[in-house]
Amino acid sequence: xxxxxxxxxxxxxxxxxxxxxxxxxxxxxxxxxxxxxxxxxxxxxxxxxxxxxxxxxxxxxxxxxxxxxxxxxxxxxxxxxxxxxxxxxxxxxxxxxxxxxxxxxxxxxxxxxxxxxxxxxxxxxxxxxxxxxxxxxxxxxxxxxxxxxxxxxxxxxxxxxxxxxxxxxxxxxxxxxxxxxxxxxxxxxxxxxxxxxxxxxxxxxxxxxxxxxxxxxxxxxxxxxxxxxxxxxxxxxxxxxxxxxxxxxxxxxxxxxxxxxxxxxxxxxxxxxxxxxxxxxxxxxxxxxxxxxxxxxxxxxxxxxxxxxxxxxxxxxxxxxxxxxxxxxxxxxxxxxxxxxxxxxxxxxxxxxxxxxxxxxxxxxxxxxxxx
Numbered sequence: 001x002x003x004x005x006x007x008x009x010x011x012x013x014x015x016x017x018x019x020x021x022x023x024x025x026x027x028x029x030x031x032x033x034x035x036x037x038x039x040x041x042x043x044x045x046x047x048x049x050x051x052x053x054x055x056x057x058x059x060x061x062x063x064x065x066x067x068x069x070x071x072x073x074x075x076x077x078x079x080x081x082x083x084x085x086x087x088x089x090x091x092x093x094x095x096x097x098x099x100x101x102x103x104x105x106x107x108x109x110x111x112x113x114x115x116x117x118x119x120x121x122x123x124x125x126x127x128x129x130x131x132x133x134x135x136x137x138x139x140x141x142x143x144x145x146x147x148x149x150x151x152x153x154x155x156x157x158x159x160x161x162x163x164x165x166x167x168x169x170x171x172x173x174x175x176x177x178x179x180x181x182x183x184x185x186x187x188x189x190x191x192x193x194x195x196x197x198x199x200x201x202x203x204x205x206x207x208x209x210x211x212x213x214x215x216x217x218x219x220x221x222x223x224x225x226x227x228x229x230x231x232x233x234x235x236x237x238x239x240x241x242x243x244x245x246x247x248x249x250x251x252x253x254x255x256x257x258x259x260x261x262x263x264x265x266x267x268x269x270x271x272x273x274x275x276x277x278x279x280x281x282x283x284x285x286x287x288x289x290x291x292x293x294x295x296x297x298x299x300x301x302x303x304x305x306x307x308x309x310x311x312x313x314x315x316x317x318x319x320x321x322x323x324x325x326x327x328x329x330x331x332x333x334x335x336x337x338x339x340x341x342x343x344x345x346x347x348x349x350x351x352x353x354x355x356x357x358x359x360x361x362x363x364x365x366x367x368x369x370x371x372x
Contacts, residue, residue: 019132019235019330022053022125024151025079031150042147043121044114045107052077055131056093057335065096072331072359074126078106094126121145128324129331129363132235134228135323138316149224154231159197165234166193172300173208196227212305218313225315229292232322236285239333246336247278255350263350270357277364278332281325288322328363335359 024042028050031037043049056075058066066073073096079089092102100119109115121140125131128139133152140147154162170192195204201220209219250271259267295311298304339356340346348356 019130019327020055020334022131022136022151024048025050025052027151027153034150037148037150040146040148042151043107043118045109045118047078048076048103048107048118052079052089053125053131055129055331057338058093062093062096065093067095067097072129072335074122076106076122094122129327130323132231132323132327134224134231134316134319135327137224138319138323141316142320152224154197154227158231161238162197162230162234163193165237166197166230169230169233170196173211196223196230212309212312214309214312221316222309222312225312225319228319229289229315232285232326233289233292235326235330236289239330242337243278243282243329243333246333247275249340249346250274250336253346253348253353255353256347257350259350263354266354267350267357270354270361273361273364274332274357277361278329281329281364285322285325285329288318291318332360332363 028037041049053074053076056073058073062073074094075091076094077089077091090106092099092106096102103119103122104115107113107115107118109118120143124140124143124145125136128135133154137149137152167190173192191204192208195201201223205219205223209216212219212222214222255267292311292315295308299308335356339348
């Protein structure tokens with residue numbers, strides 16, 4: 001049993017993590033000068049702790065590797081040269097046939113490393129529909145895994161794209177947290193947004209901590225929660241047009257060849273499950289976000305930090321539900337966009353459409369163990 005070797009360039013994955021990619025190599029490089037970072041790693045094996053993990057659309061030659069039918073897998077990639085990703089790497093899929101043997105080979109386990117811990121963490125990563133940092137942290141915590149907080153940073157690309165949205169989100173708060181004698185409020189807002197989206201909680205946010213009347217430890221958790229809800233609100237706005245387009249196309253798509261009665265019945269039923277599930281998922285996400293909006297509005301309009309403070313401290317419990325639902329919708333949207341790119345004909349055979357609908361409907365028809 002050997003790891004699958006690929007020479008496909010990995011340079012597109014060289015940046016920090018996203019909702020699809022957990023780039024442990026980039027994270028370890030970013031914090032290699034910090035002696036505290038290595039004390040609480042995500043994985044026991046150093047090899048695994050510098051891998052690149054991603055949610056991966058399974059190719060035709062990979063379907064037979066997996067047990068059951070699925071469109072998306074969790075791929076673990078080990079670069080051949082960590083300082084030059086152009087050379088590609090070797091990889092395996094979590095849960096593929098012989099997966100445990102492949103993990104043991106790749107991680108170089110002996111007495112020094114904890115194979116059972118790393119196996120557990122990989123299976124937990126495979127359970128979640130996306131690798132967004134807020135869902136990931138709470139899912140791991142719910143299963144008694146507490147790695148360093150730096151593994152859950154927002155990528156630089158996402159931070160830049162979120163900046164304008166976050167600026168509008170907290171502009172109303174600037175008057176509360178920034179005194180009239182400070183620099184211009186626009187400049188103050190920009191500094192606060194940069195600090196809020198940063199992983200480190202420093203003195204730039206001290207006026208906000210005083211406004212919310214939180215202790216330093218509580219404030220760190222509160223900032224993480226606040227950042228999470230801004231991230232989810234922005235993400236929903238960001239992929240909403242593509243989601244609507246995918247659902248509209250999904251309503252009318254039919255296979256190239258005629259279907260028998262059983263195939264037609266399944267396609268019809270699964271289509272309805274997906275459309276109903278997507279609507280309910282969007283409604284649930286909006287209802288959860290509305291709780292945040294209400295607490296935030298109370299802070300602004302009544303100048304009373306208590307409700308918002310209590311919300312922030314309890315908010316991580318909501319990340320499992322909102323993150324799981326966002327991940328399901330985002331996965332369906334990105335897969336549809338990948339399979340049927342703009343301008344290309346939407347042609348598909350019955351077998352492929354059945355597999356796609358089965359994957360999508362499973363995300364909606366079965367009550368998520370994460371939400372439970």
